[in-house]
Amino acid sequence: MEESFSRNRALRRESVRTAGVTKVYGQGGAEVHALRGVDVGFGAGEFTAIMGPSGSGKSTLLHCLAGLDAVTSGAVWLGDIEITALTDRELTKLRREHIGFIxxxxxxxxxxxxxxxxxxxxxxxxxxxxxxxxxxxVERVRLADRLGHRPSELSGGQQQRVAVARALVSRPEVIFADEPTGNLDSNSGTDLLEFLRVSVDEFGQTIIMVTHDPHAASYADRVVFVRDGQFVHELDRPTADTVLDTMKKLEG
Structure with a gap:
């Protein structure tokens, strides 16, 4: 698996990558090692899902990739920029100009x-x-007739579509999505995932999404699996069934 991962990574033009990333919360006997030396890359113009059992470190990894949380050691790059070497002011500017969030x-x-x-x-x-x-x-996310409405006048699905459109119109280098379907019903969730897929296929967007849902992960080009704070496996061209089978093995 490691040889396959190294070969795939060598062929993939990466938008985001990490080297030896660790994240430790607390001190002494209260230390929690959320990430343990993560080395992983994410292809430019690809839709990648991050999955893992509860407490595996997947959300922590996403936050470190996006510069929302500082790493304890190691490095994160956005393109050629090492974001872990930036000051708070530089990081704020980078997020504003190069990163989208959902x-x-x-x-x-x-x-x-x-x-x-x-x-x-x-x-x-x-x-x-x-x-x-x-x-x-706006046309793609079907909001043309709702642009004058405030959030309280929109359904949950429509509000999330506004969030997607907001992330797309600034043409960020990468969009980070943290459980974006978590508060949506199944129909609205499927709509959102289709919009994300379109943003990759038609707009060339790079998306990195944390999810616990095999159905959501099946919309991605690739799934990266994290367990106990470490990268452990990946799937290309995932289906809901192959994702579910992998998750069962990891949880077992």
Whole structure:
């Protein structure tokens, strides 16, 4: 498996990669080793899912990859930039200009309309939106008739679609998604996953998603499995069945 992983990694143009990443919470007898020397890469223009048993470190890994949490040791690169060497100010700028986020809590501002929420990151960064891209994204996520509505006037699925559109219109180098279907019903969740798939296939977006759902993972190009804070396995062209079988083995 290690030889196969090394060969695949050598052939893959990586958007994000790690080297020996560890994350330790607490001190002394209260230490918790959430990540234990993780070496893994994520292909540019690919949809990658991160999976693992509860407490495996998958969400911690995502947060370290996105610069939302500092590593204890090791390094994380976004393209050619070592984000673990940046100051807090530089890291904030990098996240604003190069990274998009989709979380299960949506994180929309309640006083802004859907359109205003979508364009907010560009406004904060002082960048002008590309009208054609905005129109294309809005059409793809089926929000054209809801742009004037505030979050309280939208369903959960529509709110999550606003969050997806917000992440896409700034053309980030990579989008990180943390359990994005967690608060959605099955139909809305499937819609969201199809939108993510489209963003990779039609927009060339790089997406890294943490999920516990084999169905959600089946939309990815590749699944990376984490157990006890370590990278342990990967699947290319996953199906819900192959993901479920792998998870059963890991949990066993």
């Amino acid at each position: 979380f299960q809590s949506f994180n929309l501002l309640p006083t802004l309309t859907a359109r205003e929420n979508i364009l907010l990151p560009l406004e904060i960064a002082g960048r002008r939106p590309d009208p054609r891209l905005v129109e294309r994204v």
